[in-house]
Amino acid sequence: MNDLLLRAARGEHTERPPVWLMRQAGRHLPEYRELRAEYSFREAITTPDVAAEITRQPWERYRPDGLVIFSDILCALEPLGVDYRIESGVGPVIDEPVEAPADVPSSYADVPETLSYVGELLALLDDQVGDEVPLIGFAGGPFTLASYLVAGGSTRGHRPIRRFRQEHPDAFEALLSVLADVVRDHLRYQIEAGADVVQLFDTYAGVLPPADYERFLVPLHREILAGLDAPSIVFVRGMGGRLDQLVATGADVVGLDWTVDMAAAREGLGDVAVQGNLDPSTLYADSAVVRERTREVIEAAGPAGHVLNLGHGVPKDAPIDGVAAFVEAAKSIER
Amino acid sequence: MNDLLLRAARGEHTERPPVWLMRQAGRHLPEYRELRAEYSFREAITTPDVAAEITRQPWERYRPDGLVIFSDILCALEPLGVDYRIESGVGPVIDEPVEAPADVPSSYADVPETLSYVGELLALLDDQVGDEVPLIGFAGGPFTLASYLVAGGSTRGHRPIRRFRQEHPDAFEALLSVLADVVRDHLRYQIEAGADVVQLFDTYAGVLPPADYERFLVPLHREILAGLDAPSIVFVRGMGGRLDQLVATGADVVGLDWTVDMAAAREGLGDVAVQGNLDPSTLYADSAVVRERTREVIEAAGPAGHVLNLGHGVPKDAPIDGVAAFVEAAKSIER
Numbered sequence: 001m002n003d004l005l006l007r008a009a010r011g012e013h014t015e016r017p018p019v020w021l022m023r024q025a026g027r028h029l030p031e032y033r034e035l036r037a038e039y040s041f042r043e044a045i046t047t048p049d050v051a052a053e054i055t056r057q058p059w060e061r062y063r064p065d066g067l068v069i070f071s072d073i074l075c076a077l078e079p080l081g082v083d084y085r086i087e088s089g090v091g092p093v094i095d096e097p098v099e100a101p102a103d104v105p106s107s108y109a110d111v112p113e114t115l116s117y118v119g120e121l122l123a124l125l126d127d128q129v130g131d132e133v134p135l136i137g138f139a140g141g142p143f144t145l146a147s148y149l150v151a152g153g154s155t156r157g158h159r160p161i162r163r164f165r166q167e168h169p170d171a172f173e174a175l176l177s178v179l180a181d182v183v184r185d186h187l188r189y190q191i192e193a194g195a196d197v198v199q200l201f202d203t204y205a206g207v208l209p210p211a212d213y214e215r216f217l218v219p220l221h222r223e224i225l226a227g228l229d230a231p232s233i234v235f236v237r238g239m240g241g242r243l244d245q246l247v248a249t250g251a252d253v254v255g256l257d258w259t260v261d262m263a264a265a266r267e268g269l270g271d272v273a274v275q276g277n278l279d280p281s282t283l284y285a286d287s288a289v290v291r292e293r294t295r296e297v298i299e300a301a302g303p304a305g306h307v308l309n310l311g312h313g314v315p316k317d318a319p320i321d322g323v324a325a326f327v328e329a330a331k332s333i334e335r
Numbered sequence: 336m337n338d339l340l341l342r343a344a345r346g347e348h349t350e351r352p353p354v355w356l357m358r359q360a361g362r363h364l365p366e367y368r369e370l371r372a373e374y375s376f377r378e379a380i381t382t383p384d385v386a387a388e389i390t391r392q393p394w395e396r397y398r399p400d401g402l403v404i405f406s407d408i409l410c411a412l413e414p415l416g417v418d419y420r421i422e423s424g425v426g427p428v429i430d431e432p433v434e435a436p437a438d439v440p441s442s443y444a445d446v447p448e449t450l451s452y453v454g455e456l457l458a459l460l461d462d463q464v465g466d467e468v469p470l471i472g473f474a475g476g477p478f479t480l481a482s483y484l485v486a487g488g489s490t491r492g493h494r495p496i497r498r499f500r501q502e503h504p505d506a507f508e509a510l511l512s513v514l515a516d517v518v519r520d521h522l523r524y525q526i527e528a529g530a531d532v533v534q535l536f537d538t539y540a541g542v543l544p545p546a547d548y549e550r551f552l553v554p555l556h557r558e559i560l561a562g563l564d565a566p567s568i569v570f571v572r573g574m575g576g577r578l579d580q581l582v583a584t585g586a587d588v589v590g591l592d593w594t595v596d597m598a599a600a601r602e603g604l605g606d607v608a609v610q611g612n613l614d615p616s617t618l619y620a621d622s623a624v625v626r627e628r629t630r631e632v633i634e635a636a637g638p639a640g641h642v643l644n645l646g647h648g649v650p651k652d653a654p655i656d657g658v659a660a661f662v663e664a665a666k667s668i669e670r
Contacts, residue, residue, distance in 0.1 A: 156491060166616050166618075167619050206594060208594075209614045209646075239575075241594070242596060259541060259545065261545040261546075261577060264577075279544045279547075284502050289501075
C-alpha cells in the first residue's frame, strides 16, 4: 500500500509529500453531480454502496495518497436523537435546535449501531481500494457541531453559539462534553471499521477567544484523540496566532488553514507534522500558477512530516484542471 | 477636551484606557430603533441631522472617550458611481456588481462633493459635542469594499472576490487601487471636516493568504494612511499570526480582533499602540463577568498605548447592561 500519508503523519521524511483533498472531495466532479441527482444528500451518505462510489470518484480522477470517506460531520448528531437535513442551496437545517439548557442532550445511543452505515462504507472501501490507498475517516469537533445545533443550521459569525456560551456557560460545557463523547466513539468506530487515518474537523472553534479555546476545547480535543489506534489530524480555522493550542490537542498532525504562513508555522511548531495549506481559491488560477503556488507550499513545509492539502475544503465549483495541477505538483516532487 | 484617545493613539501612558465602540455603535439601543423606524438606512446616513442624532445616542448613554460617526463603509462606492442599498435582514445589495475586468471603474467623482453629507455630519457634531469628545471618522478598506462589489452583497467566506483575484489578477489589482484612492480621499475629507481620529476597516482582508496581503494590501494601506493629519487605526480580522503585517501599514494603532491573545500580541508587537479586544459576545454575560473580562484585557494590554474596544463591532442585540459594564470597567481603572 501507498504509505506516504502514514509516514508523513508520523513526522517522517518522505520522498514527496502525500496529497489529499478535504472534504467531500468529489463534490466538484460532474460524475458526482450525476450520481447525486438520483439521491438526496442523506440518502447518499447513508447508502454504503452509493457513498463508496462517490468516495472513489476523486480516486479515479486524481489518485491522491489518501481517500477521505464521503460522509458528513452532522451524522454525529444522530446518536443524540437530533434530526437534520441538508437543503440544497441552504445547507444543514435542524428543525429542533438547542435553544435553552433544558434542550442539551444528556445521553446518546450506541454509535456503531446508529452509524453502522459508516462502518459498512469503510468495509466496502477496504475491499475495493484498501490495498492501494489509506482510507481517511473524519468527524466534526464538538464546537462546530454545537454551532449548528444551537443555530439550527449555518450561520455567519457563529453568533448563536457564542451567545449561548455567555448566557449559559454550564449548559455550553455540558453540550460540548456530550458531543465530544459521541465524536470520540465515532472516530474509534471508524478506525475499527478500517480507517487508516482520522481527521477531527473543529473548523469553527477558532471563533472562540484563546482563553476559551484553552479552557473548553483543548481538554476535549485531547480526550477525543487520546489512545486512537491510528494517526490523527486536527483542523481548526483561524488559529494562526495560536497554533500551539492545536499542538496541545495531542494530534499527530496539525492542520493549517490558508491564512497561515507555512514557513513561519514550521519554525514556530518544531517537530510536529503539519497539513496544508494552499489557498483553495488558487484552484481557479491557471494550472501553471496552481503548480507554482503548490510547489511554494511544499518547499516552505520541508521534507519531513508534511501532508499536502488545501487550507480548507475543495470548493464545489473548483475546476478539474486546477485540482489535477495541485495533485500533480505534489507527485512531481523528487527529493 | 477629553484627550485620552489621542494620547493613547500616540502610544502614551494614560491614567486609564480610553474606550469606544466599533461601529454604528448605537444600533443596539431602543432610541436608535425608534428613530430608524422613520428613515431608511440610506436616508439616516445621508441626512446630517439624523445621522448626528444617532451618533450622539451612545454618547448620551455611555459617555465613551471617542464618538464614531454614524455612517457606512459602502458610501465610498458612491464616488465610483456604484449604487447600493441596505435591505433589512439581508444586508447590502449591489444590483450591478463587478463581474468581469471590464466592470472595474477606472475613475471616480470628487469625494468631498459626492460625500458632502459626511462632512456636514462632522461639522454638526463638532458644534454639538466637539469640545467634549474626539470624533472618529472611518472608511472601509479596499479589499472589504471589493468583496461587496464583486459579490453584489454579503457573502460567506468571500469566495467571489477570492475567485476574481485568481481569475483576473490584473483587474483585481486595478479594482483595489481605485478603491484605495477613494478611501484615502474620504479619510482626508473626514479629517478636514473635523474627525480627530480615523479608522480604516479592512475587516475582510485577513481572508487573503499572507503573501497576497503583503503584495496587494500593505502598499495600499500604507498609501491610504500616509500623511494623514490625524492618528489612524487599522482593523483587519483574522491577522493573529501576522500582526506584523498590520504594523507594516504604518497605522498609529493596530486593531486586534477577539481571537488574538492580548498579552502575546503586546509582547510581539513592541511599542506600537493597540486597540481591542474583548470578545463582543461577552456582552451577553452577567455584568460582573463583563467587568472581569474587560479588566483582564486592560491588564494584559498594559498602561501605555492601549485603546479599549471590542474585538469587533457591537452586536445589534447587545444588552445595554453589558455595554455599560464594559465602558464602566475602563472608567473605573486608576493607575
